[in-house]
Amino acid sequence: MSLTSLTALLAQRASTLAEAVGNPLTPPDYLDLVRHSRDVDDLAEQVLKLCAQQSRDAGHTWQEIGDLLGVTRQAAFQRFGKPIDPRTGEPMDKTVRMTDxxxxxxxxxxxxxxxxxxxxxxxxxxxxxxxxxxxxxxxxxxxxxxxxxxxxxxxxxxxxxxxxxxxxxxxxxxxxxxxxxxxxxxxxxxxxxxxxxxxxxxxx
Incomplete structure (x- = not known):
């Protein structure tokens, strides 16, 4: 999905969250707020990842990205980078399968x-x-x-x-x-x- 599409969807989900908060005099459905907040958080992470990748494509360094995020360049790379496995020449799988x-x-x-x-x-x-x-x-x-x-x-x-x-x-x-x-x-x-x-x- 493109950055334009992702940010539009993020704006839509954020708007849905704001609507779910509702009138300050009427208590919202708090579990709905949790669900909507989770959706916003998931999309925001996707937007951040794509922005970091596009920043790298534009020539910015991991140091610059890390400085913006308040982390080291290595931490930024570990979060957003696409390392290549030297054994195979293929992108390394960064999926965490240990749920616990x-x-x-x-x-x-x-x-x-x-x-x-x-x-x-x-x-x-x-x-x-x-x-x-x-x-x-x-x-x-x-x-x-x-x-x-x-x-x-x-x-x-x-x-x-x-x-x-x-x-x-x-x-x-x-x-x-x-x-x-x-x-x-x-x-x-x-x-x-x-x-x-x-x-x-x-x-x-």
Missing amino acids: AAERAVKIVTDVIEGRMEEARQSFNAQVREAFTDEVRGSGMATVAGLVGAFEGFGEPAPFVRRIGDHTVVDVPLRYEAGDMKARVAFDADEKVAGLNILPPEVP
Whole structure:
């Protein structure tokens, strides 16, 4: 669908949402508002993606696009780019098929932070299970504590899920007493954890 058609449809859906809000003296059907808002959000994402692609076609850099969106150039590329698989020469499939990736990542990160390693290891692939010993966990937790203090909870925004190559990758915002971090969980094709790191939020 062309940008003109998409923006016209977006305007129509936004108008429908505004009408659904109705008279301020008459309570709207709130579930209808959720449905209409979802439609607007879906279309806005399509418009943004097409605008980013057309900006690239016009010669603008991922740095420029990332600056406009308040993200790194790598994050902009991961969201809107069309990477080519060097193995096949074909566009890479960026479809996220793990519908529960965010929930699983949060559960695994919680288990690791709270020391429930036996539960966490059930989700690890063989390589991670072998490498991620209690000693490795303890050393990593100590390093993070030395940087930002005690863990206080999960941060904002919601976990960010995307597909990178053959992996589904989830960034989970974390809040510590002296700063923010993020946990990055990578799932392999078998939906097992192939990597788990705690990183500064600015790391792309």
